[in-house]
Amino acid sequence: MVILLKKNPEKSQLENLIKWLESRNIEIHYSEGRTRTILGLVGDTSLVDIDLLLALDIVEDVKRITEPYKNANRQFHPEDLVIDIQGVKVGGGHFLMIAGPCSIESQEQLLEVAESVKKSGANMLRGGAFKPRTSPYAFQGLREQGLKILLDVKKAVDIPVVTEIMDISQLPLFEEVDVIQVGARNMQNFELLKELGRMPKPVLLKRGLSATLQELLMSAEYIMSGGNENVILCERGIRTFETATRNTLDLSAVPMLKELSHLPVIVDPSHATGISKLVKPMALAAVACGADGLIIEVHNDPAHALCDGPQSLTPRAFDELNQNIQQILPYAY
Numbered sequence: 250m251v252i253l254l255k256k257n258p259e260k261s262q263l264e265n266l267i268k269w270l271e272s273r274n275i276e277i278h279y280s281e282g283r284t285r286t287i288l289g290l291v292g293d294t295s296l297v298d299i300d301l302l303l304a305l306d307i308v309e310d311v312k313r314i315t316e317p318y319k320n321a322n323r324q325f326h327p328e329d330l331v332i333d334i335q336g337v338k339v340g341g342g343h344f345l346m347i348a349g350p351c352s353i354e355s356q357e358q359l360l361e362v363a364e365s366v367k368k369s370g371a372n373m374l375r376g377g378a379f380k381p382r383t384s385p386y387a388f389q390g391l392r393e394q395g396l397k398i399l400l401d402v403k404k405a406v407d408i409p410v411v412t413e414i415m416d417i418s419q420l421p422l423f424e425e426v427d428v429i430q431v432g433a434r435n436m437q438n439f440e441l442l443k444e445l446g447r448m449p450k451p452v453l454l455k456r457g458l459s460a461t462l463q464e465l466l467m468s469a470e471y472i473m474s475g476g477n478e479n480v481i482l483c484e485r486g487i488r489t490f491e492t493a494t495r496n497t498l499d500l501s502a503v504p505m506l507k508e509l510s511h512l513p514v515i516v517d518p519s520h521a522t523g524i525s526k527l528v529k530p531m532a533l534a535a536v537a538c539g540a541d542g543l544i545i546e547v548h549n550d551p552a553h554a555l556c557d558g559p560q561s562l563t564p565r566a567f568d569e570l571n572q573n574i575q576q577i578l579p580y581a582y
């Protein structure tokens with residue numbers, strides 16, 4: 250349920266209303282926007298009498314929220330959420346450009362890629378240390394050693410970093426990681442999501458291979474209901490009958506998610522297409538339809554990459570792409 254307040258509500262009346270609701274075990278989310286102030290109610294609101302609320306001087310309107318996600322619902326927070334990651338902002342008009350290799354392979358490799366993508370305009374570095382591979386015989390990532398390299402390069406290049414967690418037991422290793430990525434395969438690992446909800450660190454939540462937008466938002470809700478509101482949603486392609494591309498990039502998810510939720514939405518055209526040639530057109534399309542950012546795989550030697558070489562851009566191709574993005578950003582939806 251959402252209570253829309255009149256402009257400049259009388260303070261003592263507002264406090265009384267909040268106290269009264271809280272005494273009924275209802276959690277209040279207070280959201281003061283530029284144009285209006287909203288109270289979002291979470292809990293059993295079935296016994297709250299809407300007519301009684303409407304009769305109050307300070308109340309403009311009351312609406313019941315039918316969606317099962319509340320914290321992630323735009324009706325609770327009409328304004329876009331802006332997440333600050335060590336001074337790098339995403340959402341509400343701030344564009345996040347994440348670039349880097351699929352996997353961290355060595356100090357030299359990550360440093361070279363990090364320096365070049367930063368020069369080209371990336372404001373966050375990606376790199377996997379724990380890799381969810383389809384085959385148990387494939388390279389699984391450098392794990393702890395990979396994380397150490399990532400944190401060294403973060404310091405050397407002065408750029409915030411994002412990397413994927415696969416299990417709760419790995420959490421202590423992620424203390425200095427700026428954004429924790431929950432991969433597509435873990436989108437519904439609810440115990441992991443609950444644990445991430447208990448800390449203030451931003452989470453990059455990727456859409457599951459066959460997850461609906463409502464399921465993605467319910468996973469965000471798991472994190473947010475624990476108190477961590479800093480969730481970035483990521484469309485990374487879904488499984489369809491099409492086999493020409495690795496996945497099918499569902500770009501309509503971007504404006505739809507932004508309609509349903511106030512959370513920032515970014516797009517991963519690398520995993521969505523699986524083909525480096527398609528990364529640029531789909532990245533530009535994602536920007537055009539209103540994405541708040543991109544996450545792109547870049548490798549200094551894609552032909553010899555240990556993981557996802559065919560979808561990785563060279564540093565030079567990434568530089569060109571970034572210049573094109575800057576040209577269309579002002580016209581984005």
Ligand code: PEP
Nearest residue numbers: 377432433434455485520
């Ligand atoms: C990744 O970003 O490295 C990755 C494995 O992506 P996804 O979870 O979207 O497949």
Ligand code: MN
Nearest residue numbers: 351546556557
């Ligand atoms: Mn990859």
